[in-house]
Amino acid sequence: MPEVIYTIGGAAGQGVESSGAGLAKAHVRAGYHVFAAQDYESRIRGGHNFYQLRASDEPVHAHARHHSILIALDDVSVPQHVPEMRAGGAVIYDAGRDDVDAGAIADAGARAVPAPLIEIATTVGNDKVMANTVALSIASALTNFDFDAIAQIIRENFSRKGGAAVEENLAVARAGYEWGAERVDGFSHRLPPPPAGNGAGPSMLIHGNQAVALGAIAAGCKAVSGYPMTPWSTILEELTGARDLGIVVQQTEDEIAAIAFALGASWGGVRALTGSSGGGFALMVEHLSLAGMNEVPVVIVEVQRGGPATGLATRTEQPDLHFALHAGHGEFPMIVTALKDAVDGFYRTARCFNLAEQYQCPVILLSDLFTSNSLVSVPTSALDLEAVLAEIDRGKTLTYDAIEELAEPYGRYVFSEDGISPRAVPGHPNALVHGMSDEHDEFGGITEEATNRIAMMRKRMRKLEGAHTQMEPPTVYGPAEAPVSLVGWGGTWGVLTEVVDRSEGRFNLIHYTDLQPFPAGGVEPLERANTLVAVEQNFTGQLAQHLRAQTGVEIPNRILKYDGRHMTPGWVMEQLEEIA
Numbered sequence: 356m357p358e359v360i361y362t363i364g365g366a367a368g369q370g371v372e373s374s375g376a377g378l379a380k381a382h383v384r385a386g387y388h389v390f391a392a393q394d395y396e397s398r399i400r401g402g403h404n405f406y407q408l409r410a411s412d413e414p415v416h417a418h419a420r421h422h423s424i425l426i427a428l429d430d431v432s433v434p435q436h437v438p439e440m441r442a443g444g445a446v447i448y449d450a451g452r453d454d455v456d457a458g459a460i461a462d463a464g465a466r467a468v469p470a471p472l473i474e475i476a477t478t479v480g481n482d483k484v485m486a487n488t489v490a491l492s493i494a495s496a497l498t499n500f501d502f503d504a505i506a507q508i509i510r511e512n513f514s515r516k517g518g519a520a521v522e523e524n525l526a527v528a529r530a531g532y533e534w535g536a537e538r539v540d541g542f543s544h545r546l547p548p549p550p551a552g553n554g555a556g557p558s559m560l561i562h563g564n565q566a567v568a569l570g571a572i573a574a575g576c577k578a579v580s581g582y583p584m585t586p587w588s589t590i591l592e593e594l595t596g597a598r599d600l601g602i603v604v605q606q607t608e609d610e611i612a613a614i615a616f617a618l619g620a621s622w623g624g625v626r627a628l629t630g631s632s633g634g635g636f637a638l639m640v641e642h643l644s645l646a647g648m649n650e651v652p653v654v655i656v657e658v659q660r661g662g663p664a665t666g667l668a669t670r671t672e673q674p675d676l677h678f679a680l681h682a683g684h685g686e687f688p689m690i691v692t693a694l695k696d697a698v699d700g701f702y703r704t705a706r707c708f709n710l711a712e713q714y715q716c717p718v719i720l721l722s723d724l725f726t727s728n729s730l731v732s733v734p735t736s737a738l739d740l741e742a743v744l745a746e747i748d749r750g751k752t753l754t755y756d757a758i759e760e761l762a763e764p765y766g767r768y769v770f771s772e773d774g775i776s777p778r779a780v781p782g783h784p785n786a787l788v789h790g791m792s793d794e795h796d797e798f799g800g801i802t803e804e805a806t807n808r809i810a811m812m813r814k815r816m817r818k819l820e821g822a823h824t825q826m827e828p829p830t831v832y833g834p835a836e837a838p839v840s841l842v843g844w845g846g847t848w849g850v851l852t853e854v855v856d857r858s859e860g861r862f863n864l865i866h867y868t869d870l871q872p873f874p875a876g877g878v879e880p881l882e883r884a885n886t887l888v889a890v891e892q893n894f895t896g897q898l899a900q901h902l903r904a905q906t907g908v909e910i911p912n913r914i915l916k917y918d919g920r921h922m923t924p925g926w927v928m929e930q931l932e933e934i935a
Contacts, residue, residue: 357547358411359498360422360441363491364432368400371428374487375406376560376730377508378495382410383558383732385504386549390849391560391730392418394920397585397668403431412547416696416731416849420923423544424497425465426490430454440465443543445497447490449473466542468493470534480527488524489531496535499545505532557735563726563846566697566738567656568593570704571628572600573743576654578620578627580605580613584635585668586724587658591630610638614655618646621653622790624752624780626708630656630720633675634664640682643717647687649790650768650776650815652711652718652750654704659723661919670919671724673845673892676901679719680871688714688774688818691871693721693845698737700726703868705743710825713750714818715775721870723892725921726846751777758786766797770810774817819872826869828876833863839931840865840884842910844898846921847890853924854931862931867898878906888912888934890927 361378365371372393379391387410396402407422409415421441427433427448433455437446442464448455450469457467470493476485488509495505505528513520561569568590571579579602581591595604603620607613610631617629631639636657646653659675661667679691690710694700704720711718758765758779765786769776776797779786789799794811796802833855843851844867851864865880865887881887881902887910889899894917899910914930916922 357413358409358415359424359544359546360419361408361410361424361426361494361498362405362422362436363408363426363428363487364403364405364436365428366401367396367398367404369428370484370487371395371404371406374491375408377512378491378505379408379730380560381504381508382408382500383560384507385501387411387546387732388414388550389560389730389732390415390418392725392921393728395669403429403435405432405436410546412550417853417924418729418921420925424494426494427455428487428490433459437463437465441544445494445542445544447472447493449486468497468538470531472531475530475534476527479530480523485524485527488528489534492528492531493535496532497539497542497544499539502529502532558732559735560730560732561697562589562728562730563694563697563700563722564589564658564728565593566700567694567704567720567722568597569738570701570743571654571708572597572602573701573740574705574708575626575747576628576708577601577625578603578605578617580607580616580620580627580629581631582607582610582613582635584610584632586660586727587630587632587635587656589728590656590658594628610635611642614639614642614646614653617653617655618642618649618651621651622649622781626652626654626712628654628656628708630658632658632660633662633666633678636675636678636682641684643689644683644685644687645792646717647683647685647689647815648792648794650715650778652708652715654707654711654718654720656704656720656722658727659721661917667919669724671846671892671921672917672919673723673847673897674894674917675721676844676870676893676897679721680901682719686812686816688716688815688822689871690714690716690718690822690869691721692718692869693867694726695845695848695866695868696726697731698733699848699868701738702743705746709746709748709750710822712752712778713748713775713825714822715750715778716818721845723846751775753777753779753786755783758783764798767799768795768811768814769797770814773821774814775821776814823872823875826872826874826877828874829865829867829880831863831865831880833858834860835863835883837861837863837885839863839886839888840880841927842867842881842887842889842898842902843891844868844870847892850922850924850927851890854927857924857928870901873905877902878908881906881908881910886912888914888931890914890922892916892922
């Protein structure tokens with residue numbers, strides 16, 4: 356695949372993320388397919404962060420292990436990232452630095468490019484903070500990336516500061532680009548011409564959390580509550596920006612209050628969302644059970660990171676599957692599903708609201724840090740608002756007119772064949788809606804009577820029979836008769852599909868998204884497979900354990916990554932060779 360992979364390394368506060376995001380946007384505007392991932396420490400200043408941008412004339416859905424160009428803005432970048440250089444790559448750093456080991460760069464088969472980053476930034480732009488812009492422009496010249504695309508992003512990003520700031524940054528960028536263009540001879544990592552219109556019309560950059568927020572908006576969510584916690588926080592931030600759409604957004608004092616707020620909003624008849632990451636979600640589980648007892652629909656987004664406790668606050672893993680499947684005390688219906696990428700996150704979030712109201716129960720949407728903040732280019736047509744609006748289903752939520760037609764008296768928890776009772780909104784003059792945390796009868800009155808308890812438990816749990824029929828079976832990607840079947844879930848989708856594409860027919864992928872209730876058709880692909888290999892981002896192989904419990908199929912071969920860094924296709928291929 357013709358591609359260029361840029362890595363920008365530096366300390367927090369050096370503009371690593373903003374520089375990378377701007378370069379990514381420029382490549383999308385120029386017509387390239389892009390995948391961008393960032394790695395950052397849980398500190399405001401210092402440490403070492405890096406941003407990787409993968410640009411190609413073909414779609415890309417994962418980051419890579421080896422890069423074409425390294426922009427080294429700190430003293431950690433060269434020793435940490437040079438061993439991962441592609442042969443013939445380039446390392447750009449300021450010529451005034453004396454801490455760069457040019458010999459190590461040469462030993463890695465790469466080309467050292469000591470450049471006058473600060474000199475150009477200060478003489479042309481009068482501010483050394485512009486050294487990043489100089490470095491990005493040099494990298495763009497080396498890879499044959501069009502300067503006009505960089506200029507367009509600079510104009511957009513600095514227009515709010517006035518015309519003088521725009522012209523100053525353009526002058527700095529142009530000087531860096533010209534300096535790089537004079538030294539491009541012999542550099543082999545060049546971008547191919549972009550496909551017309553990125554192959555599918557206008558494109559945009561989006562990450563998983565933005566997609567979840569857009570899915571919630573499209574589904575008609577009107578109440579959002581949460582407490583900031585990485586990496587869930589950007590969903591809260593995105594939806595805060597949508598308050599002009601009639602969405603009430605509440606930042607609460609903690610996660611207990613967040614889920615209580617969401618349950619209250621849903622009880623009042625609106626679609627409600629809350630969420631957190633592992634430790635914050637742990638605080639919600641008592642109220643999760645309250646939702647189960649009162650049959651309150653609510654969507655909870657759990658964006659996973661490395662635990663336990665504070666754990667790896669800015670690192671990615673898939674450690675909370677078992678926790679999500681068994682969260683809460685007592686037994687009650689609950690649906691658990693996992694998004695696989697940004698586009699899927701848009702539609703899956705909207706679907707979660709439908710399922711929550713159809714079955715009047717909590718729905719947990721699992722994501723992970725890597726999926727939540729990695730940017731990917733997608734056609735603007737990929738997010739179809741009209742398709743979501745056409746599928747909105749509020750289940751047995753009653754209108755005022757429907758309540759008028761019910762036989763008196765109205766019972767919120769009346770026994771029904773499918774376990775789902777007609778749901779009235781509190782405040783109607785002809786329908787008393789009564790609920791509490793205790794076991795209750797059909798009208799919401801507290802009772803400990805054994806016969807009622809048995810009937811009410813059976814009523815609630817019958818919902819799972821209907822939900823089971825709506826769960827999506829695993830997706831089988833690749834040749835059906837492949838000798839080896841990879842088994843994954845959630846955000847490993849992009850990496851594992853690329854592994855299959857590279858394998859020349861040796862592998863296929865069995866990928867799960869709906870996890871509880873276990874989907875009909877969930878066992879057949881496992882039984883048809885030749886050799887199974889579970890690939891997960893946790894220590895214990897939680898999906899493999901869940902599949903054994905649900906299907907009896909044992910997966911003895913496992914590739915497990917739990918260092919907080921997301922797996923790459925190349926890394927997975929290496930692990931598969933070891934198993935073979």
